[in-house]
Amino acid sequence: MPLPSSLFEALQRMAAQQAWQYVYPVWSRRAQGLSIGINLHPNQCCNWHCIYCQVPGLHRGPSPVIDLDHLQEELSACLHWLRQHLHAAKRIFSEDVQDIAFAGDGEPTTSPQFPEALALVERLLSQTSPTDRPARVRLITNGSQMHLTTTQQALKVLQQMGGEVWFKLDAGNDPEMLAVNDARLPLSLHLQRLQACSMACRTWVQTAVMQRRIADQLVTTPALAGYVQALLPLKENIEGILLYGIARPSQQDTLASIQAPDIRLLQQYAQALRTQGFNVRLFA
Numbered sequence: 001m002p003l004p005s006s007l008f009e010a011l012q013r014m015a016a017q018q019a020w021q022y023v024y025p026v027w028s029r030r031a032q033g034l035s036i037g038i039n040l041h042p043n044q045c046c047n048w049h050c051i052y053c054q055v056p057g058l059h060r061g062p063s064p065v066i067d068l069d070h071l072q073e074e075l076s077a078c079l080h081w082l083r084q085h086l087h088a089a090k091r092i093f094s095e096d097v098q099d100i101a102f103a104g105d106g107e108p109t110t111s112p113q114f115p116e117a118l119a120l121v122e123r124l125l126s127q128t129s130p131t132d133r134p135a136r137v138r139l140i141t142n143g144s145q146m147h148l149t150t151t152q153q154a155l156k157v158l159q160q161m162g163g164e165v166w167f168k169l170d171a172g173n174d175p176e177m178l179a180v181n182d183a184r185l186p187l188s189l190h191l192q193r194l195q196a197c198s199m200a201c202r203t204w205v206q207t208a209v210m211q212r213r214i215a216d217q218l219v220t221t222p223a224l225a226g227y228v229q230a231l232l233p234l235k236e237n238i239e240g241i242l243l244y245g246i247a248r249p250s251q252q253d254t255l256a257s258i259q260a261p262d263i264r265l266l267q268q269y270a271q272a273l274r275t276q277g278f279n280v281r282l283f284a
């Protein structure tokens with residue numbers, strides 16, 4: 001993982017000075033560099049409550065109304081600023097800006113305005129020279145809305161844009177989904193949504209591996225065997241798996257019950273998946 005660039009730090013200062021509400025620069029471990037995040041939930045509302053979530057003040061509730069004009073202004077200003085600085089430094093835009101990523105402080109696809117926000121990004125990028133665009137557009141999602149026609153239509157737009165989805169799968173059975181994501185959703189249904197997602201757009205699975213302290217015992221989640229079995233039928237559908245440990249402190253784990261796995265444990269998971277033919281990227 002490269003160290004945060006001075007470009008990122010300067011952009012972060014500008015975002016703070018201008019008090020951007022929807023657009024935020026982030027130095028992303030998984031994107032391997034500068035990512036321009038889009039937050040459709042500045043009210044910190046999500047329909048899940050993952051135990052490792054880093055969002056302070058996270059709560060359940062409805063998506064807020066997004067001021068799309070305001071979002072457009074912030075994103076235009078961000079892209080314009082990056083263009084100016086990268087041109088001046090004779091840098092290549094797509095090498096320094098890894099993506100525009102729908103992520104933020106809640107699940108992006110629960111916002112009824114997600115399709116419009118995606119269309120806005122598409123419009124802005126289509127008005128920009130191909131050499132002045134980020135490497136890609138991404139949707140980072142818990143996958144809970146993938147059964148909806150509106151979401152699937154938006155995914156097809158994302159696919160046409162050359163974008164991709166990172167789909168959360170942290171469990172290999174129903175109790176793990178409840179314990180890790182606080183989602184009362186059968187795993188089988190979640191896997192159906194993963195399949196629907198992968199049929200509409202290029203999809204990577206993203207999985208947080210962690211250890212949870214339960215009655216003085218450390219239990220690794222997801223348990224390897226069940227997780228691999230759950231994914232096997234979808235091997236041909238997905239691009240691969242982003243496997244990572246817990247890097248930043250959780251804001252939800254009030255009992256301090258989770259901890260990051262040892263790198264050797266992560267490597268063991270990666271090896272087991274690769275043996276089954278999966279493409280795995282590991283982020284310790």
Ligand code: SF4
Pocket residue numbers: 046047048049050052053054055058104105106107141142
């Ligand atoms: S889905 Fe994402 S935003 Fe929602 S609780 Fe989980 S980690 Fe946090």
